[in-house]
Amino acid sequence: MNEIKQQSVAYYPGCALEGSGHAYDRSTRAVAEALGLGLVEVENWNCCGAMEVKNIDPKLQTYLSSRVMSIAKEEMGFDQVMAPCNGCYHNLKKAEYDLANDEESVEVTERLSEKAGHATYKAGGIETIHALDWIKNTIGEDGLSKRIKKSLKDVKIANYYGCMYTRPRHIFPEKDQGPGSESTSQPHFMDDLLAAAGADIVDYPLKTACCGGAHTLSDSDTSTKLVVNLLRAAEAVGADVIATECPTCHSGLEMHQVRAEKVHDIKTDVKIVYFTQLLGLALGLSPRKVGLHENISDSLGFFKQKGLA
Amino acid sequence: MPIHEKQLIRPENLVTHDELVIDGVDVSGHWSTFIESRVVTDYNEDMETEIAALPGGEHIHRCWQCGSCTNACTVNALNERFNPRFWIYLIRTGMEEELLRDKDIIWQCVSCNKCTYACPRDVNPEGVMKATSHWLELKGHTEKSPSMHFDEEFAAQVFKTGKIEEGRIIRGFFKRTNQALMQDWLVEMVKRLVRHLPVKLLFMMGMANLARPKTRGWGGAEAAVNEYVAEREASNRKALGLDKEPTT
Numbered sequence: 001m002n003e004i005k006q007q008s009v010a011y012y013p014g015c016a017l018e019g020s021g022h023a024y025d026r027s028t029r030a031v032a033e034a035l036g037l038g039l040v041e042v043e044n045w046n047c048c049g050a051m052e053v054k055n056i057d058p059k060l061q062t063y064l065s066s067r068v069m070s071i072a073k074e075e076m077g078f079d080q081v082m083a084p085c086n087g088c089y090h091n092l093k094k095a096e097y098d099l100a101n102d103e104e105s106v107e108v109t110e111r112l113s114e115k116a117g118h119a120t121y122k123a124g125g126i127e128t129i130h131a132l133d134w135i136k137n138t139i140g141e142d143g144l145s146k147r148i149k150k151s152l153k154d155v156k157i158a159n160y161y162g163c164m165y166t167r168p169r170h171i172f173p174e175k176d177q178g179p180g181s182e183s184t185s186q187p188h189f190m191d192d193l194l195a196a197a198g199a200d201i202v203d204y205p206l207k208t209a210c211c212g213g214a215h216t217l218s219d220s221d222t223s224t225k226l227v228v229n230l231l232r233a234a235e236a237v238g239a240d241v242i243a244t245e246c247p248t249c250h251s252g253l254e255m256h257q258v259r260a261e262k263v264h265d266i267k268t269d270v271k272i273v274y275f276t277q278l279l280g281l282a283l284g285l286s287p288r289k290v291g292l293h294e295n296i297s298d299s300l301g302f303f304k305q306k307g308l309a
Numbered sequence: 310m311p312i313h314e315k316q317l318i319r320p321e322n323l324v325t326h327d328e329l330v331i332d333g334v335d336v337s338g339h340w341s342t343f344i345e346s347r348v349v350t351d352y353n354e355d356m357e358t359e360i361a362a363l364p365g366g367e368h369i370h371r372c373w374q375c376g377s378c379t380n381a382c383t384v385n386a387l388n389e390r391f392n393p394r395f396w397i398y399l400i401r402t403g404m405e406e407e408l409l410r411d412k413d414i415i416w417q418c419v420s421c422n423k424c425t426y427a428c429p430r431d432v433n434p435e436g437v438m439k440a441t442s443h444w445l446e447l448k449g450h451t452e453k454s455p456s457m458h459f460d461e462e463f464a465a466q467v468f469k470t471g472k473i474e475e476g477r478i479i480r481g482f483f484k485r486t487n488q489a490l491m492q493d494w495l496v497e498m499v500k501r502l503v504r505h506l507p508v509k510l511l512f513m514m515g516m517a518n519l520a521r522p523k524t525r526g527w528g529g530a531e532a533a534v535n536e537y538v539a540e541r542e543a544s545n546r547k548a549l550g551l552d553k554e555p556t557t
Contacts, residue, residue: 018472019475047467047473050473052463053460054364055457063534063537108537111533115533163421163422210423214456215419217455219417222387261497294505294506298504
């Protein structure tokens with residue numbers, strides 16, 4: 001048990017991965033199994049606050065995120081919590097920063113945790129990592145390329161990281177630390193991993209541009225414009241696929257690709273696929289196993305044609 | 310006060326005479342274009358303090374108007390009227406009437422945080438945009454924005470159950486904003502979504518709609534969060550002078 005725990009991380013899927021991002025949850029678990037990495041789901045986790053609760057009150061978001069870290073650390077004894085969702089990852093990182101630097105956030109979190117009846121999370125208790133960090137740091141590019149069964153060699157991929165993985169920079173103190181670390185202006189972890197899986201990575205200038213995810217429904221026209229930009233730019237640089245690592249970005253791109261077509265008569269054909277689905281296919285998993293059929297963007301025919309499905 | 314803000318020049322105040330001769334010099338046409346002067350007297354001296362009292366607005370005083378935020382802004386690239394630097398200027402100088410000219414677009418900030426990333430003074434312009442939209446709503450200058458309706462629907466579910474269920478959020482949001490759920494593109498999206506899905510998964514999704522997902526052991530947190538929210542709402546209103554404490 002102890003040995004398993006050392007190789008495992010606490011897994012925080014978050015609400016989106018139980019709903020529209022279910023394919024991301026499914027492919028993350030499938031890839032973990034294929035790579036022999038342990039995932040133990042955080043017990044009784046709650047919503048991190050996403051992009052909405054902070055607009056009611058930012059300190060509530062800090063509390064919500066701290067509760068997840070408190071359970072993973074105090075009740076389950078983990079040193080790392082892994083969140084594949086950019087929103088969850090960002091909010092846990094933000095809470096970590098605020099609890100280390102802002103007294104008022106500490107006071108509010110203490111007060112709410114005490115009333116709610118669980119241990120108060122203290123800054124420095126647990127390290128939050130993204131699914132990208134998790135695979136990059138445990139398996140790495142070399143380890144990954146050794147395990148590849150079907151190379152992605154004919155697949156042209158634009159890697160799209162969105163906003164919350166790198167901004168604002170102060171909540172990611174481990175990034176921009178020179179060679180080997182992630183960059184906030186030119187993130188490359190997904191590029192590195194998919195390149196190790198054989199993919200033909202295209203130079204995508206909009207990798208950290210915004211998809212308008214915060215206003216997907218409340219300001220749909222803005223979101224559609226931003227998404228059309230992203231899709232057209234990917235096609236302009238020759239990408240077959242946009243690889244995603246965030247369920248909000250992913251479903252935003254899928255939804256507004258459909259909306260652009262139906263409402264504005266703008267048709268684009270680039271496929272939208274989670275990076276874990278791409279890795280899964282390269283590791284020899286079936287399309288069903290990585291949840292390709294759960295995507296709105298239909299990529300099954302494309303991957304069959306490439307001999308990957 | 311000299312005008313040093315291009316945006317303060319209103320198009321309707323630009324005057325050009327087709328035929329004009331001054332001291333024997335012909336300045337007809339664009340040679341005679343001038344800006345009609347106007348006097349601003351109704352400065353709102355409390356505006357900066359009030360917006361700074363709302364969450365996100367705390368560091369507005371640090372701004373030195375470099376414009377990095379507007380330069381980096383996602384929404385500004387789509388609509389040049391969306392100008393965070395200018396709004397911060399208006400708030401800090403108390404030019405309420407000028408700010409109100411843009412009251413219906415400030416909420417459109419997409420929270421991409423490119424401004425926060427670019428800002429050399431840690432103003433947190435994204436937070437200032439949220440605080441300003443809040444201020445406009447609380448002061449009654451604008452209706453609740455669609456974005457605020459969405460945030461409230463979302464937060465209410467999280468506070469109640471610890472989690473959200475997306476289908477319920479979408480229905481709740483469309484109901485709050487009086488929109489039809491059966492929009493063409495949404496129907497098309499759902500059609501494409503269910504195309505390959507096995508019956509078992511569809512059944513599970515249906516169940517998630519009926520049996521609301523809930524975080525076990527959330528009860529204590531729900532009470533604590535609700536108490537805190539009420540407290541914050543009261544203190545925000547007080548900071549804006551909306552609820553004067555009863556004088557005894």
